[in-house]
Amino acid sequence: MFEWILDILACPVCNNSLETKILKENDEEIIYGTLKCDLCNAKYPITDGIFNLLPPKRHLKNHLAKYRRLLRFYDRFSETYDEQYLNNPFFEYQRSVENRIINLTSPCGTVLDIGCGTGKQTLLLALKGCKVVGLDISKRMLKRVREKAKEQKLMDKIALVKATADFLPFKKLVFDRVYSIYAALNHVPKYKTAFKKIGQVLKNNGKIAITVINKQRILWWIYSLTNLKLNFLRKALRQNDGYLRIRLAKTGKLHDIWTHFYNPKKLKKILEEEKFQNIVLGGFFTFLRPKYDGKHEKFTRMEELLIYLDRKFRWKKPFNTLGYYLAIIAKK
Ligand SMILES: C[S@@+](CC[C@H](N)C(=O)[O-])C[C@H]1O[C@@H](n2cnc3c(N)ncnc32)[C@H](O)[C@@H]1O
Ligand SMILES: [Zn+2]
Numbered sequence: 001m002f003e004w005i006l007d008i009l010a011c012p013v014c015n016n017s018l019e020t021k022i023l024k025e026n027d028e029e030i031i032y033g034t035l036k037c038d039l040c041n042a043k044y045p046i047t048d049g050i051f052n053l054l055p056p057k058r059h060l061k062n063h064l065a066k067y068r069r070l071l072r073f074y075d076r077f078s079e080t081y082d083e084q085y086l087n088n089p090f091f092e093y094q095r096s097v098e099n100r101i102i103n104l105t106s107p108c109g110t111v112l113d114i115g116c117g118t119g120k121q122t123l124l125l126a127l128k129g130c131k132v133v134g135l136d137i138s139k140r141m142l143k144r145v146r147e148k149a150k151e152q153k154l155m156d157k158i159a160l161v162k163a164t165a166d167f168l169p170f171k172k173l174v175f176d177r178v179y180s181i182y183a184a185l186n187h188v189p190k191y192k193t194a195f196k197k198i199g200q201v202l203k204n205n206g207k208i209a210i211t212v213i214n215k216q217r218i219l220w221w222i223y224s225l226t227n228l229k230l231n232f233l234r235k236a237l238r239q240n241d242g243y244l245r246i247r248l249a250k251t252g253k254l255h256d257i258w259t260h261f262y263n264p265k266k267l268k269k270i271l272e273e274e275k276f277q278n279i280v281l282g283g284f285f286t287f288l289r290p291k292y293d294g295k296h297e298k299f300t301r302m303e304e305l306l307i308y309l310d311r312k313f314r315w316k317k318p319f320n321t322l323g324y325y326l327a328i329i330a331k332k
Contacts, residue, residue: 018044105179111179116160136163173204285323286323
C-alpha cells in the first residue's frame with residue numbers, strides 16, 4: 001500500500017535513492033524504520049508513521065537558528081491551529097479562494113503539499129483521488145494530519161514527510177502537481193532554492209499553485225499613510241525579510257516569526273528562471289484586511305462589498321499584485 005512513497009523518496013542532500021529498513025508496519029504505513037543513503041551515509045528515521053527527512057544539521061548552516069525557532073513555533077501552534085480559525089468569515093473566505101486556486105490546476109496523480117500544516121489541503125486533495133505527500137517542518141503538525149487521515153480512512157492515499165522546502169527529499173520528475181498554500185514558502189530562508197527544487201521534482205507539463213504573503217500589499221501602505229506610520233512604511237519597503245507577528249489564541253502571546261515577503265515581479269522572475277511557463281499572478285485580500293482574531297462572526301455589508309471587489313479584480317492588473325496574499329499558478 002505504501003510502496004508508492006518509497007519509490008519517490010530520495011536523500012535530501014545528494015538526491016540518491018534510499019534503502020529502507022522496516023521495523024514495524026501495517027497495511028497502510030511503515031510505523032517505525034530507517035531510510036539510509038549509501039552515497040552520503042545519512043540515516044533518516046521513520047517514527048510514528050512519519051518519514052523524517054530533514055538534512056543533517058550541518059547542511060542548514062547559518063539558518064539553523066531560524067529553522068529551530070520556526071519549528072518550535074509551529075509545533076506549538078499545531079495544538080490550537082484548527083480551533084484558532086473556527087467560525088471566522090475572513091478565514092472561510094480565504095479557504096474558498098485557496099480551493100478555487102487549487103481547482104484551477106485540475107489536481108490529479110501524485111501531488112506534493114509543501115507546508116501542509118494540519119492538512120487542510122492534503123486531506124482535500126486525497127478526497128479528490130490524488131496520492132498526496134504532506135510535507136512540513138513541524139512533526140506535531142504532521143501528527144495532526146495523520147490523526148485526521150486515519151479518522152477519514154485516507155491513509156492509503158497520504159504519506160507524511162518531515163522536511164524543509166529547500167531540501168526536498170524526492171527524486172526528480174515525480175509529482176504531477178505541487179501546492180504550497182497559506183504562506184508556508186514565506187518561512188523558507190533559502191526560498192530561491194525551494195523554487196528550484198519544486199521545478200526539479202515536478203514532471204514536465206506538471207502544474208503548481210502557491211499562495212504567499214505579498215510585500216507590496218496595498219492595504220499596508222494605506223494603513224501606514226493614514227496612521228502616519230511613515231517610518232514603518234519606509235522600513236517595510238526596504239526590507240524583504242522581517243518578522244511576522246502571530247498571536248496564539250490559546251495563550252494570547254505574540255510570536256515574531258521570520259518571514260520573507262515576496263515582491264510579485266521578483267517572484268515571477270524566479271519562476272521564469274526555473275523555466276516555468278503560463279505564469280499567472282493573482283491576489284486576495286486586496287480591498288479588505290484579513291482579521292484572524294476570532295471576534296468576527298459575520299461580515300458587515302461593507303465587508304461583503306469589499307469581498308465582491310476582491311473576487312472581481314483578483315486576476316486583473318494592477319490589482320492582481322496588490323493583495324495581502326499573492327496567488328501564483330504556473331506550468332512546467
Ligand atoms: C501558515 S501554515 C499553513 C498550513 C496549511 N497549508 C494551511 O493552509 O493551513 C505554514 C506551514 O508551513 C510550515 N513550514 C514553515 N517553514 C517550512 C519549511 N521551511 N519547510 C516546510 N514547511 C514549512 C509550518 O510548519 C506550517 O505548518
Ligand atoms: Zn545522501
